Amino acid sequence: MKPTFKFLVTLAFIITVVFGQPLRDVEIEVKVNELLYQMTLAEKIGQMTQFSGTNKQYEQMIREGKIGSLLNVIGAEENNRIQKIAVEESRLGIPLIIGLDVIHGYRTIFPIPLAAAASWDTVLIRKAAEIAAKEAASAGIHWTFAPMVDIARDARWGRIAEGAGEDPFLGSAIARAQVLGFQGEDLADPLTLLACSKHYVGYGAAEGGRDYNTVDISERTLREIYLPPFKAAVDAGVGTLMSAFNEIGGVPASANQFTLRKILKGEWGFDGFVVSDWNSIGELVVHGIAKNQLEAGVKGLTAGVDMDMEGRCYTTAMEALVAEGTLSEELIDDAVRRILRMKFKLGLFEHPYIDESIQKELILHREHIQTALDLARESIVLLKNENDVLPLNRGKINSIALIGPLADDKDAPLGTWKCEGKQKDVVTVYEGLKNKLGGDVKIIYTKGCDVKGNNRSGFNKAIKAARTADIVVMVMGESADMSGEAASRADLNLPGVQAELINAIAETNKPIVLVLMNGRPITLSNIESKVSAIVEAWHLGIRHGNAVADVLTGDYNPSGKVTATFPRSVGQIPIYYNHKNTGRPGDPDNKFSSKYIDSPSSPLYPFGYGLSYTKFKYTGIKAENNRLTPSDDLIVSVNLKNVGQREGVEIVQLYIQDITGSVTRPVKELKGFQRVTLEAGEQKTVQFRVPVWELGFYDLDMKYTVEPGDFRVMIGGNSFEGLTMDFKVVSLK
Numbered sequence: 018m019k020p021t022f023k024f025l026v027t028l029a030f031i032i033t034v035v036f037g038q039p040l041r042d043v044e045i046e047v048k049v050n051e052l053l054y055q056m057t058l059a060e061k062i063g064q065m066t067q068f069s070g071t072n073k074q075y076e077q078m079i080r081e082g083k084i085g086s087l088l089n090v091i092g093a094e095e096n097n098r099i100q101k102i103a104v105e106e107s108r109l110g111i112p113l114i115i116g117l118d119v120i121h122g123y124r125t126i127f128p129i130p131l132a133a134a135a136s137w138d139t140v141l142i143r144k145a146a147e148i149a150a151k152e153a154a155s156a157g158i159h160w161t162f163a164p165m166v167d168i169a170r171d172a173r174w175g176r177i178a179e180g181a182g183e184d185p186f187l188g189s190a191i192a193r194a195q196v197l198g199f200q201g202e203d204l205a206d207p208l209t210l211l212a213c214s215k216h217y218v219g220y221g222a223a224e225g226g227r228d229y230n231t232v233d234i235s236e237r238t239l240r241e242i243y244l245p246p247f248k249a250a251v252d253a254g255v256g257t258l259m260s261a262f263n264e265i266g267g268v269p270a271s272a273n274q275f276t277l278r279k280i281l282k283g284e285w286g287f288d289g290f291v292v293s294d295w296n297s298i299g300e301l302v303v304h305g306i307a308k309n310q311l312e313a314g315v316k317g318l319t320a321g322v323d324m325d326m327e328g329r330c331y332t333t334a335m336e337a338l339v340a341e342g343t344l345s346e347e348l349i350d351d352a353v354r355r356i357l358r359m360k361f362k363l364g365l366f367e368h369p370y371i372d373e374s375i376q377k378e379l380i381l382h383r384e385h386i387q388t389a390l391d392l393a394r395e396s397i398v399l400l401k402n403e404n405d406v407l408p409l410n411r412g413k414i415n416s417i418a419l420i421g422p423l424a425d426d427k428d429a430p431l432g433t434w435k436c437e438g439k440q441k442d443v444v445t446v447y448e449g450l451k452n453k454l455g456g457d458v459k460i461i462y463t464k465g466c467d468v469k470g471n472n473r474s475g476f477n478k479a480i481k482a483a484r485t486a487d488i489v490v491m492v493m494g495e496s497a498d499m500s501g502e503a504a505s506r507a508d509l510n511l512p513g514v515q516a517e518l519i520n521a522i523a524e525t526n527k528p529i530v531l532v533l534m535n536g537r538p539i540t541l542s543n544i545e546s547k548v549s550a551i552v553e554a555w556h557l558g559i560r561h562g563n564a565v566a567d568v569l570t571g572d573y574n575p576s577g578k579v580t581a582t583f584p585r586s587v588g589q590i591p592i593y594y595n596h597k598n599t600g601r602p603g604d605p606d607n608k609f610s611s612k613y614i615d616s617p618s619s620p621l622y623p624f625g626y627g628l629s630y631t632k633f634k635y636t637g638i639k640a641e642n643n644r645l646t647p648s649d650d651l652i653v654s655v656n657l658k659n660v661g662q663r664e665g666v667e668i669v670q671l672y673i674q675d676i677t678g679s680v681t682r683p684v685k686e687l688k689g690f691q692r693v694t695l696e697a698g699e700q701k702t703v704q705f706r707v708p709v710w711e712l713g714f715y716d717l718d719m720k721y722t723v724e725p726g727d728f729r730v731m732i733g734g735n736s737f738e739g740l741t742m743d744f745k746v747v748s749l750k
């Protein structure tokens with residue numbers, strides 16, 4: 018039964034007055050319902066169907082209203098061509114929404130997300146997302162399958178490269194920045210992108226760090242560790258989420274009513290739509306909870322997945338299921354409303370086509386490239402600097418032996434999910450050093466070995482180069498395809514014979530600066546003592562080489578801090594800073610305590626760790642009040658002084674421990690951070706304001722609560738050490 022216009026106007030009035038919805042949203046609700054009531058069941062199911070690429074069959078299905086979205090269609094011209102078929106040749110002219118994995122840049126490629134996270138600079142991260150959106154939107158893309166906000170505590174998992182690391186508080190801050198960056202102030206702005214937080218949920222907890230593997234975590238861990246960045250994205254207004262491949266305790270994420278309907282659409286009131294990951298609905302058959310595609314489709318839709326990416330479950334099964342009464346059309350209507358709502362918010366009905374002239378002035382704009390360099394510099398982490406071998410002393414050094422398979426590699430800096438990134442746009446470390454030092458310092462470059470394999474034929478030439486130089490810079494690590502999707506590793510040492518080459522060069526007794534290029538924390542214990550300095554340079558995007566050269570020469574003082582723990586060995590994994598105390602916390606002097614007999618329990622580099630070319634001193638921690646109720650704010654400060662010889666940025670971190678609770682609590686949790694710039698000798702009071710309400714947890718009844726009791730706050734430059742003081746939370750009554 019089609020509603021009268023009068024009914025729709027009344028509906029609009031009610032929504033505006035009663036629910037206080039902005040008029041624009043109300044207008045959209047009216048349009049959504051007007052359109053929905055004109056649609057046939059087949060057209061509704063079409064909106065819920067997404068395919069990858071284009072071909073004649075898909076073009077005909079678009080004409081018949083049987084496809085509502087495409088992904089992986091590249092270029093403004095091609096996107097406008099295919100959109101024209103939907104808008105001008107289908108019965109209702111509903112525009113397509115076209116998606117792409119714009120993860121860390123479209124053509125101007127920024128550092129991979131795990132690197133950018135190490136900057137802790139949410140302002141710059143947001144700006145990079147804005148630029149990625151402008152470039153992708155100018156090429157006819159409407160929707161990015163980003164940000165990936167999966168918390169990862171296991172570096173064997175290749176997709177740790179795509180997220181912000183192991184901490185929910187930092188991960189939430191970065192998720193918010195990315196969503197605001199991609200979506201901008203108004204989704205109807207043709208140079209913004211609809212964002213998609215993924216992979217909902219728990220994907221990073223795959224057993225063994227093996228991609229797509231089983232996840233079995235408690236509801237408390239789900240709510241306290243893996244859900245917060247998704248909630249932050251929803252609170253920031255993200256328009257879509259992507260349901261994950263993995264199961265959670267027996268129920269696959271793409272058929273999980275608890276996470277999708279009870280939490281996301283229920284508790285959080287999410288009004289956007291959920292797209293499945295690639296055929297994750299169809300894979301319910303492989304998981305073993307659906308007999309066939311038909312049953313998989315019912316389970317996916319019933320659970321709350323609104324659009325089927327490349328699963329062909331909705332398009333083949335839904336119509337018959339509704340006809341025979343197995344599936345209610347209301348479920349379909351809810352999914353279609355959500356999809357149409359986002360298409361209207363994107364303004365696709367008013368402006369379905371992109372102006373093809375703007376991409377050429379936007380893509381690789383010099384300001385975009387500058388931002389890529391800025392973020393690359395801030396993402397670099399100085400992990401070791403023995404005897405201040407860095408920055409390179411340009412007055413003393415006349416020659417550098419530049420050795421390593423990645424020193425002049427143009428693909429690795431683009432990292433995983435390189436989108437439209439091109440090798441020709443990349444500046445390698447070799448090029449960066451030549452640009453900066455070329456005239457004054459002789460650079461003797463040789464690869465020495467490959468990233469993988471056991472070819473040692475380049476060793477002798479490398480050793481010879483080292484012998485003739487004043488210092489050795491070795492650029493080693495992982496190629497771009499060794500992290501990201503389907504790239505889990507069981508051994509986290511430098512691949513191939515790279516470690517052997519380092520040991521061989523160490524025999525020359527020349528100081529070695531190791532520059533790492535990797536998409537995950539790697540294990541360095543077998544070479545750490547052989548090198549004087551370690552610079553973690555990840556995969557930094559198109560200006561990788563310039564950023565590394567700026568840091569090696571001291572033109573930029575490194576400020577990054579790792580956001581995922583670097584283990585000593587793969588045997589320590591999972592290893593993360595916000596762990597529980599256990600009843601027998603590790604004690605080297607007590608045999609019967611939680612530790613290994615063949616390794617320290619501590620990591621090589623803890624969460625939040627990173628050095629600088631200057632030194633920072635923390636003194637005088639104090640709180641304005643140390644007896645607080647759950648409705649108060651903890652106001653605490655420290656004095657921070659730059660006691661070194663040059664300006665630097667310190668990422669000051671605040672951690673809190675709830676010492677006793679009705680359930681066990683982590684030994685500490687990040688609850689605040691600030692990037693502080695200080696001149697040499699300058700001192701600043703750094704103040705934090707932490708709502709006590711944020712110190713809560715899910716109690717025995719899974720209710721979020723802040724319990725009275727003793728708490729400890731620590732403020733410092735990493736998660737391992739800092740100044741501490743205690744405070745009490747008292748009950749309100």
Ligand code: GLC
Nearest residue numbers: 088118162215216294295502
């Ligand atoms: C992939 C990934 C997902 C991506 C999607 C579309 O399998 O899991 O992150 O967005 O398919 O490419």
